[in-house]
Amino acid sequence: xxxxxxxxxxxxxxxxxxxxxxxxxxxxxxxxxxxxxxxxxxxxxxxxxxxxxxxxxxxxxxxxxxxxxxxxxxxxxxxxxxxxxxxxxxxxxxxxxxxxxxxxxxxxxxxxxxxxxxxxxxxxxxxxxxxxxxxxxxxxxxxxxxxxxxxxxxxxxxxxxxxxxxxxxxxxxxxxxxxxxxxxxxxxxxxxxxxxxxxxxxxxxxxxxxxxxxxxxx
Amino acid sequence: xxxxxxxxxxxxxxxxxxxxxxxxxxxxxxxxxxxxxxxxxxxxxxxxxxxxxxxxxxxxxxxxxxxxxxxxxxxxxxxxxxxxxxxxxxxxxxxxxxxxxxxxxxxxxxxxxxxxxxxxxxxxxxxxxxxxxxxxxxxxxxxxxxxxxxxxxxxxxxxxxxxxxxxxxxxxxxxxxxxxxxxxxxxxxxxxxxxxxxxxxxxxxxxxxxxxxxxxxxxxxxxxxxxxxxxxxxxxxxxxxxxxxxxxxxxxxxxxxxxxxxxxxxxxxxxxxxxxxxxxxxxxxxxxxxxxxxxxxxxxxxxxxxxxxxxxxxxxxxxxxxxxxxxxxxxxxxxxxxxxxxxxxxxxxxxxxxxxxxx
Numbered sequence: 238x239x240x241x242x243x244x245x246x247x248x249x250x251x252x253x254x255x256x257x258x259x260x261x262x263x264x265x266x267x268x269x270x271x272x273x274x275x276x277x278x279x280x281x282x283x284x285x286x287x288x289x290x291x292x293x294x295x296x297x298x299x300x301x302x303x304x305x306x307x308x309x310x311x312x313x314x315x316x317x318x319x320x321x322x323x324x325x326x327x328x329x330x331x332x333x334x335x336x337x338x339x340x341x342x343x344x345x346x347x348x349x350x351x352x353x354x355x356x357x358x359x360x361x362x363x364x365x366x367x368x369x370x371x372x373x374x375x376x377x378x379x380x381x382x383x384x385x386x387x388x389x390x391x392x393x394x395x396x397x398x399x400x401x402x403x404x405x406x407x408x409x410x411x412x413x414x415x416x417x418x419x420x421x422x423x424x425x426x427x428x429x430x431x432x433x434x435x436x437x438x439x440x441x442x443x444x445x446x447x448x449x450x451x452x453x454x455x
Numbered sequence: 456x457x458x459x460x461x462x463x464x465x466x467x468x469x470x471x472x473x474x475x476x477x478x479x480x481x482x483x484x485x486x487x488x489x490x491x492x493x494x495x496x497x498x499x500x501x502x503x504x505x506x507x508x509x510x511x512x513x514x515x516x517x518x519x520x521x522x523x524x525x526x527x528x529x530x531x532x533x534x535x536x537x538x539x540x541x542x543x544x545x546x547x548x549x550x551x552x553x554x555x556x557x558x559x560x561x562x563x564x565x566x567x568x569x570x571x572x573x574x575x576x577x578x579x580x581x582x583x584x585x586x587x588x589x590x591x592x593x594x595x596x597x598x599x600x601x602x603x604x605x606x607x608x609x610x611x612x613x614x615x616x617x618x619x620x621x622x623x624x625x626x627x628x629x630x631x632x633x634x635x636x637x638x639x640x641x642x643x644x645x646x647x648x649x650x651x652x653x654x655x656x657x658x659x660x661x662x663x664x665x666x667x668x669x670x671x672x673x674x675x676x677x678x679x680x681x682x683x684x685x686x687x688x689x690x691x692x693x694x695x696x697x698x699x700x701x702x703x704x705x706x707x708x709x710x711x712x713x714x715x716x717x718x719x720x721x722x723x724x725x726x727x728x729x730x731x732x733x734x735x736x737x738x739x740x741x742x743x744x745x746x747x748x749x750x751x752x753x754x755x756x757x758x759x760x761x762x763x764x765x766x767x768x769x770x771x772x773x774x775x776x777x778x779x780x781x782x783x784x785x786x787x788x789x790x791x792x793x794x795x796x797x798x799x800x801x802x803x804x805x806x807x808x809x810x811x812x813x814x
Contacts, residue, residue: 360555363515364620365544366572374568378559454600455558 273346330407389445
C-alpha cells in the first residue's frame with residue numbers, strides 16, 4: 238500500500254469516526270442528562286420522590302449497561318431501520334452508539350448531581366426557589382465540572398464503541414484497524430490507525446480537562 | 456418587646472424512622488411551644504442531638520412536622536401547600552453552619568441568586584446586590600468566588616443572601632459554629648447590628664454559650680427534644696435553678712463551708728453594678744466571702760452571679776438581698792448540665808458523662 242493510499246484511508250476513517258462520535262455525543266448529552274436528572278429526582282426522598290418509577294428506570298439502565306455493545310448493536314437493528322431508514326452505514330451506527338452511551342452517561346450525571354452538598358439544595362429551598370430553579374441553577378450549575386468530566390469519559394468510551402461500527406458498515410478508524418490491521422495482517426495500517434486514535438483520545442481528554450479547570454471554583 | 460409574635464410554634468413534634476428499622480423511631484422534637492416577639496433575638500441552646508436543628512428546619516418547613524403548628528408573620532405555614540409555602544419562604548431568611556454557598560457563582564452571583572429566586576427584575580439586581588454587600592461589609596469582594604474567601608467572609612455572603620428578599624425573620628443554624636472566636640465575635644456583632652437597624656427578628660440555634668451571651672434577648676435550653684426552660688434572659692436569670700443562669704455564669708466553687716451558709720446570688724440590671732455585697736457586709740456587720748462569681752455584660756442586660764459564704768444562722772442578710780431584687784438560692788454543684796463554651800462533644804462517652812451529671 239502506498240503512503241497516499243494509507244493517508245486516504247486514515248483520512249476517511251477519521252472523518253467517519255469524528256462524525257459518529259460527534260453526533261452520538263450530542264444525542265447522548267441530551268438524553269443522558271435528562272435520564273440522569275430523572276434518576277436523581279425520582280429517587281426515594283428526592284424532589285419528585287417516586288420509588289417505583291425510580292427502580293424501573295434504574296433496572297432499565299442496568300440492563301442496557303450489562304449488554305455487550307456488539308449484542309446491542311445487532312439487537313437494535315429494527316429500531317435503527319425505523320429511525321434512519323437503513324441498517325448499514327455511518328448514520329445507522331449512530332443509533333446503537335447513542336443507545337449504548339445514554340445509560341452510561343446517565344449514571345455519571347446521577348453521581349455528579351449527588352455530589353452537590355445537600356445543604357446547598359436546602360438553602361435554595363429555604364429561599365423559596367422553584368424545583369426548576371433548583372435543578373437548573375443549583376444542581377446542574379454546581380455539578381458542571383463533574384458533568385463535563387463525565388462527558389469527556391463518555392466521548393472516549395464512544396470512540397471505543399465506534400470501533401465495532403464496522404459490523405454494520407459504519408466504517409471509522411476502529412473498523413480500519415480491524416479489517417486491514419487485524420484481518421489482513423497489515424501492521425503498517427494497524428500502527429498508523431492506533432497512532433491516530435491515541436492522538437484523537439488525547440486531544441479530547443485535554444480539551445475536557447481544560448474546560449473542567451475553567452468551570453471549577455471549589 | 457412589642458407584644459406581637461413573629462414566630463409562634465405550638466405543640467411541635469417530629470419523629471424520624473430509623474433507617475431499615477421500622478420499629479425504632481427517633482423523636483427529634485417532642486412537643487415544643489415557642490413564641491418569638493418582633494425584633495427579638497431568640498437563642499435555642501442545646502447539645503448536638505437535642506433536636507434544635509430539626510426544630511429550626513421545621514420553622515421554614517424544610518422538615519414537615521408530624522404534629523403542631525408553625526406560624527410566621529401571621530401565616531400558618533403548616534397549613535400551606537407547596538406553592539404558597541414557597542412564596543412564604545421569601546419572607547424568612549436562613550443562614551447555615553457551613554454557609555451553603557454556590558461554589559460556581561461569585562459573591563455577587565450568590566446574592567443575585569436569591570434575588571432571581573424572589574423574582575427581582577434583572578435591571579434592579581445589580582444595585583440591590585451592591586447595597587446588600589455593603590450592608591454586610593463585603594463591598595470590595597463582589598467578584599471573588601466563595602473558595603477564595605475566609606469563613607467569616609463566607610458567612611457574610613450567606614447573611615447578605617438571606618436578607619435579599621427583605622425578610623422579617625432570620626433563622627440561624629449554628630451560623631458561627633464553624634468559625635474561630637474572633638470571627639464569631641464579628642459575625643455576632645453584625646447580626647446584632649442588623650437586628651437593631653432592620654428590626655430583624657432572629658431565631659438561632661447554637662451550642663455556644665457565647666452566642667446567647669452576646670446577642671440574645673430570650674433563650675430556651677433544649678434537651679431530648681424538649682425545652683427545659685425558655686423565656687426572656689432577664690427572667691431566666693432570676694429563676695431558681697436556671698440551667699441558663701448556671702451556663703452563663705458557671706460557679707466553680709465548693710457548695711458548703713463549715714459554719715457558713717453558702718448561697719448562689721444572681722443580680723441583673725442596675726443591681727449588677729450596685730455595691731450590694733459591700734452594703735450587706737456593712738449593714739449586718741458580716742464577713743461576706745465570695746467563693747466564685749462575675750459580673751458581665753449580656754445582650755439583654757448587665758448581670759452578675761456569685762457564690763457567697765455568710766456566717767451561718769441569720770437569714771436577715773439573705774432577705775435583704777432578695778428585697779434588693781437579687782435571686783438567692785441554695786448552691787448547685789458543678790459541673791453544670793448545660794454546655795459552656797467548649798466544642799461539641801464528639802464521643803458517646805462525653806455525652807453519657809454530661810447527662811449523668813444532669814440527672
